[in-house]
Amino acid sequence: MRSLYSESDHGRVVGTQNSEDYRDEWRRDYARLIHSVGFRRLQGKTQVFPGHEGDFFRNRLTHSLEVAQIAKSIAIRLNATHELFADPAQKLVPDLVEFAGMAHDLGHPPFGHNGEEALDECMRESFGGFEGNAQTFRILSRLEKKVTLTAPDDLRPFADEKDQRCGLNLTYRSLASILKYDSVIPIRSGDRPEDKRNEVVKGFYESDRQLVEKIKEKVLGEKYVGKFKVVECSIMDIADDIAYSTYDLEDVFKSGFLSPLDLFALDFAIYDNVVTTINKRLAKQYPEVSTRITVKDVHEILHDVFSELFTFGTEQIAILKNRKSTNEYKKMYFSVEAQQRSRLYAEDGYYRTAFTSNLVGAFIQGVEVQPNSVHPQLHNVRLDLKTFITVEVLKNITYEAVIRAPALQVVEYRGKDIIKKIYDAINEKGGDRLLPRDFREIYKNGDDLNKCRTVCDFIAGMTDRYAVEFYSRLFGANGMTMHKPL
Numbered sequence: 001m002r003s004l005y006s007e008s009d010h011g012r013v014v015g016t017q018n019s020e021d022y023r024d025e026w027r028r029d030y031a032r033l034i035h036s037v038g039f040r041r042l043q044g045k046t047q048v049f050p051g052h053e054g055d056f057f058r059n060r061l062t063h064s065l066e067v068a069q070i071a072k073s074i075a076i077r078l079n080a081t082h083e084l085f086a087d088p089a090q091k092l093v094p095d096l097v098e099f100a101g102m103a104h105d106l107g108h109p110p111f112g113h114n115g116e117e118a119l120d121e122c123m124r125e126s127f128g129g130f131e132g133n134a135q136t137f138r139i140l141s142r143l144e145k146k147v148t149l150t151a152p153d154d155l156r157p158f159a160d161e162k163d164q165r166c167g168l169n170l171t172y173r174s175l176a177s178i179l180k181y182d183s184v185i186p187i188r189s190g191d192r193p194e195d196k197r198n199e200v201v202k203g204f205y206e207s208d209r210q211l212v213e214k215i216k217e218k219v220l221g222e223k224y225v226g227k228f229k230v231v232e233c234s235i236m237d238i239a240d241d242i243a244y245s246t247y248d249l250e251d252v253f254k255s256g257f258l259s260p261l262d263l264f265a266l267d268f269a270i271y272d273n274v275v276t277t278i279n280k281r282l283a284k285q286y287p288e289v290s291t292r293i294t295v296k297d298v299h300e301i302l303h304d305v306f307s308e309l310f311t312f313g314t315e316q317i318a319i320l321k322n323r324k325s326t327n328e329y330k331k332m333y334f335s336v337e338a339q340q341r342s343r344l345y346a347e348d349g350y351y352r353t354a355f356t357s358n359l360v361g362a363f364i365q366g367v368e369v370q371p372n373s374v375h376p377q378l379h380n381v382r383l384d385l386k387t388f389i390t391v392e393v394l395k396n397i398t399y400e401a402v403i404r405a406p407a408l409q410v411v412e413y414r415g416k417d418i419i420k421k422i423y424d425a426i427n428e429k430g431g432d433r434l435l436p437r438d439f440r441e442i443y444k445n446g447d448d449l450n451k452c453r454t455v456c457d458f459i460a461g462m463t464d465r466y467a468v469e470f471y472s473r474l475f476g477a478n479g480m481t482m483h484k485p486l
Contacts, residue, residue: 003089004231004376008218009173013166013211014147026095029174032146033099036168037461038106038139039064044463045105046112048248048402057251060105066247068101070360071239074367074381075232084369090376092231100177100236107135109460110467111415118419119456120200124189127452133180134204135460141167141175141211143457145438163442163450172218175211177232184209187449207453220375231379238383242363245394246356252402253345253352260306261342264299266401271295274396281392286385293389301393305359309341359394363387418471419459425474426455434474 010025018025033039042061058066075097079085085092109115109132119130147169181202189197204212216224252258272295279292344351366387370380383391426434432443432451435458443454462470 002221002376004085004091005093005173006219006221008221010171011218012169012171013141014149014169016147016169024095025171026093026099026174029168029170030095030099030102032168032170033103033140036144036146038144039102041461041463042105042108044465045108045110046464048251048398056254058247060108063243063247064102064105067104067236067239067243068098070242070364071101071236072098074235074239074364077364078367078369078381082369084371084379092235096173096177097232097235099174100232101239103136103140103178104180104236104240105132105136106139107132107137107460109135109419110462110464111419114413114416115419115460116200118416119423119460122420122423123452123456124192124197126188127449127456128187128205128207129185129189129192129201130456130460131185131200131202133178133202134185134208135457136178137175137204137208137212138457139167139461140170140178141208143461144168172215173230173232176215176219176228176230177236179204179212179215179228179230180233180237182212182228205453219377224375228378229380230377231381234379234381238367238381241383241391241395242360244398245363245391246359248398249394250352250356252398256346257402259339259342260309260345261338263302263306263397263401266397268295270397270400271298273400274298274393277396278389278392282389285382285388289385291385291389297389298393298397301390302397305390305394309338363391415464415467418467421475422459422467422471423455426458427452 018028020028039061042064043059045060047058047060047063072094075092075094079091079094084090109119109130111118116130116132123130142163142165144167145165147166149164149166181204183203184206185201185203186192187206192201216228219230220228253260275293275295275298282289282291282293345355346352363383366384368382368384370382372378372380382388425431432440435443435455439454439458443451446454459467
């Protein structure tokens with residue numbers, strides 16, 4: 001089997017000499033990310049609850065730190081326990097996996113997924129759309145202010161020859177580690193799949209196609225046609241799901257928005273949506289199995305996760321053994337003991353910490369590997385079937401019951417409106433004067449597509465607070481100032 005890493009992995013668009021024997025290329029990339037503007041701005045972007053709701057709740061920055069830690073733990077465990085990584089030449093680089101976890105959310109715009117939808121609606125008709133993962137790649141490879149192109153024209157990896165920016169000028173393998181979706185987002189909505197024309201399409205931008213092809217060739221050592229997702233990226237993807245399914249739920253319990261027992265008595269439509277989503281993902285990610293879940297399975301998984309709530313009374317134990325219907329779970333909801341224990345998740349930090357810690361540990365134990373004998377760089381790391389379903393239940397219950405709840409949707413809808421109005425204002429004749437100087441210079445040198453992409457880059461980089469403030473300065477009755485910089 002080929003080595004998991006090669007010398008070409010270490011290459012960069014602009015070649016630079018590493019004179020530091022004590023620090024390898026992966027640590028250099030890690031350092032560049034940590035010191036980048038885009039990474040700092042994640043502290044002002046919403047994870048589940050807006051930052052102004054409380055200091056306890058996670059934001060995109062703390063979420064990224066947690067994903068990075070989980071991802072690195074998975075890599076360390078696989079190196080220590082899996083026969084595929086026993087040979088020193090085949091071992092994973094934990095620092096590179098950690099980098100992928102730290103960087104994976106850089107492209108998220110303000111106001112969560114509604115912000116992503118707003119920018120895609122502004123850009124999808126004729127300007128290449130918007131998508132968070134594509135924006136992450138664009139930030140790292142082009143927008144961050146670190147290196148500009150100095151190589152000869154025949155080495156230019158960009159479609160737009162006027163654009164000399166190379167972002168953080170990361171190694172090809174580091175850039176590969178955040179390429180989650182190996183497909184180009186069409187420039188025009190009419191070229192999207194018919195069922196995707198009115199929703200966000202996953203992938204990377206057309207303007208990055210040449211660089212992505214170069215990354216594939218450098219990482220695999222040859223021209224490649226087929227699904228491209230490096231092992232570090234698949235580990236990061238799992239870590240992201242684990243973090244969503246545990247730490248986001250911890251925030252929900254702390255907020256008092258829901259308690260564990262509430263999860264057993266939600267609207268039936270929520271369970272139906274959860275089941276539909278999970279079964280679609282099962283068909284896509286586990287095509288070799290016919291397993292599909294039902295609402296009853298969702299309740300049984302919730303019971304297994306929160307079993308300590310119900311460890312009392314012969315009547316309740318008999319109900320749990322039978323597990324006949326949702327109504328029996330609702331009977332348990334009214335147990336005084338169960339409600340008292342459920343409240344601990346909101347009121348007792350030790351309780352919550354132990355709960356999430358145990359879950360994360362259990363989920364990491366559920367990691368498995370699908371080997372790729374031709375290209376070990378493309379080993380697929382995933383969760384075993386049982387663990388996957390448990391993670392998906394918790395993740396999608398949180399999404400359907402909390403993120404899609406009216407209280408949060410009202411906030412996100414307002415954010416969507418703010419983003420669209422800022423975009424329209426800057427795109428009006430003379431509106432580019434609202435841009436900071438560096439964005440304005442790039443805007444002036446672009447064609448219509450690149451002008452719109454520049455406006456989109458500016459808005460996507462905003463924090464939630466800055467977007468509200470910018471909107472207020474344009475349209476609000478207060479916040480008028482000529483001294484505060486853009």
